[in-house]
Amino acid sequence: MSEEEVRKGLAGVIADYTAISKVNPDSNSLLYRGYPVQELAASKSFEAVALLLWTGELPREEELTVFEAFERANRSLDSRVKAAIDLLPLDCHPMDVGRTAVSVMGANHALAQDSSPEAELDKAQSLFAQFPAVVAYDQRRRRGLGIVQPRTDLDYSANFLWMTFGEEAAPEVVDAFRVSMVLYAEHSFNASTFTARVITSTLSDLHSAVTGAIGALKGPLHGGANEAVMHTFEELGIRSDESREEAATRAKAWMEDALAAKKKIMGFGHRVYKNGDSRVPTMKAALERMITHYKRPEMMGLYDGLEEAMGEAKAIKPNLDYPAGPTYHLMGFDTDMFTPLFIASRITGWTAHIMEQRAANALIRPLSAYNGVAERHVA
Numbered sequence: 001m002s003e004e005e006v007r008k009g010l011a012g013v014i015a016d017y018t019a020i021s022k023v024n025p026d027s028n029s030l031l032y033r034g035y036p037v038q039e040l041a042a043s044k045s046f047e048a049v050a051l052l053l054w055t056g057e058l059p060r061e062e063e064l065t066v067f068e069a070f071e072r073a074n075r076s077l078d079s080r081v082k083a084a085i086d087l088l089p090l091d092c093h094p095m096d097v098g099r100t101a102v103s104v105m106g107a108n109h110a111l112a113q114d115s116s117p118e119a120e121l122d123k124a125q126s127l128f129a130q131f132p133a134v135v136a137y138d139q140r141r142r143r144g145l146g147i148v149q150p151r152t153d154l155d156y157s158a159n160f161l162w163m164t165f166g167e168e169a170a171p172e173v174v175d176a177f178r179v180s181m182v183l184y185a186e187h188s189f190n191a192s193t194f195t196a197r198v199i200t201s202t203l204s205d206l207h208s209a210v211t212g213a214i215g216a217l218k219g220p221l222h223g224g225a226n227e228a229v230m231h232t233f234e235e236l237g238i239r240s241d242e243s244r245e246e247a248a249t250r251a252k253a254w255m256e257d258a259l260a261a262k263k264k265i266m267g268f269g270h271r272v273y274k275n276g277d278s279r280v281p282t283m284k285a286a287l288e289r290m291i292t293h294y295k296r297p298e299m300m301g302l303y304d305g306l307e308e309a310m311g312e313a314k315a316i317k318p319n320l321d322y323p324a325g326p327t328y329h330l331m332g333f334d335t336d337m338f339t340p341l342f343i344a345s346r347i348t349g350w351t352a353h354i355m356e357q358r359a360a361n362a363l364i365r366p367l368s369a370y371n372g373v374a375e376r377h378v379a
C-alpha cells in the first residue's frame, strides 16, 4: 500500500451508506431522515424526533402517544444502576458515571443478547427513557442532594430539568433544552457513532456499542468540547456586573492572546463543516432566549467577543458545542455534566446507527500501512 492511500483520521473517506442523516457542508444543511434539523427543532418534541431517527418517519399521533407512555413509565432510576453509581467516587468524571450506568443497564436487560429488530428498538427506547435519571442523580449526589423522583405529568425535557433541579423549569427553559436535545441527536459518521458502528459490526450487543460510543464522545475533540467551552468562559471570568460590550472587549483580547500562544480553542472548527456548523444558528437563538430569560447580557458579550476575534484571526467558525455550553450553564447544570447531556440526546442517533449497521452488516476492519522496522530475525 502506498503512503498516498493512507487517509489519516479517515478524513474524506466514505465508509458506508446511511439513510439516517445527511450532512451537506456546501449548503450548510443537516437533514434527519430528509427533514432539515432546524425545522424539527422549531416544532417537534424530542420524543417525536427520536422516533423519526429510529423508524424513518415522524410518528402519527397514536404512535407518539404510545412511545410517550412507555418513556414516562420507564423513567425511574433502576436500583441496580443507582447502586453501581453509588460505588463511584464523587470526583470521578460524570462521563465515567454515564459509561458505567449504560454498561450496568446492559448487564441487567432481559433482551441484552437478543439482536432482533424488536429487541434492539426496545433497548434503544429503554436507554432513552432511563438515561436522564442517571445525569440528574449524578449532578444531585455531587451537590450533596437526594434523588428527585420523576413526574409522569411532564414531557421528557421538563421532567429532565425537574429531576435535576427539583423544581419545575419555566416553559422557555424547557423549550431551549428540547432544542439542544434535538440538535445533538444525530450527525452521521462522527467519531462516537462510528465507534458504535465498529462495535456493532463485530456482532456485539447494543449496550456494548453505546458504552464504547460514550468513551469516544468524552474526548474534548468531540463531545467533551461543550464542557471545554465553559472552561474557556470560566478562565475568562464571568462577571455578572459587566455590560455586554465590556465583556465582548475583554473576550476579544483574551482570544487574541490565546491564538497568539497557538492554543486550540474548544467549540470552534469542525472536520466536516468548514464554513459554519448548520446547527449553530438554531442553538445560538436558544442561547439568546436564555440570556434574556436569566438577564445575563454579559454572557452574550463573552460569546460574541470570542467568536468575532476567532473570525478575524483565523476565519474558523463555532460548532454546536459553542452555544450549547453557555446555555447549559445558564440553566444551572454543572460544567462537567454537559457532555452527559450530549449522551442523553445522542443515544437516539447511536442506536439508530446500531440498528442500521446490524441490518446490513459488514465487519469494519481497515488496513494499515506498516512503517516500523524492516523484517529482522531473533539471533
Ligand code: ACO
Pocket (backbone or CB within 6 Å): 220, 221, 222, 223, 225, 263, 264, 265, 266, 267, 268, 269, 270, 271, 272, 314, 316, 319, 320, 321
Ligand atoms: N482553535 C484554533 N485553531 C483551530 C481550531 C480551533 N478550535 N480548529 C482548527 N484549528 C486550526 C488548526 O490548528 C489547523 O491549523 P494549521 O493548519 O495552521 O495547523 C487548522 O485549523 C485545521 O485544523 P485541524 O485540527 O487539522 O482540523 P480537523 O478537521 O482535523 O479538526 C476539529 C476538526 C478536531 C473539530 C478541530 O477543529 C478542533 O480541535 N476543534 C476544537 C474541538 C471542538 O470544538 N470539537 C467539537 C467538534 S463538534 C461536536 O462534537 C459537536
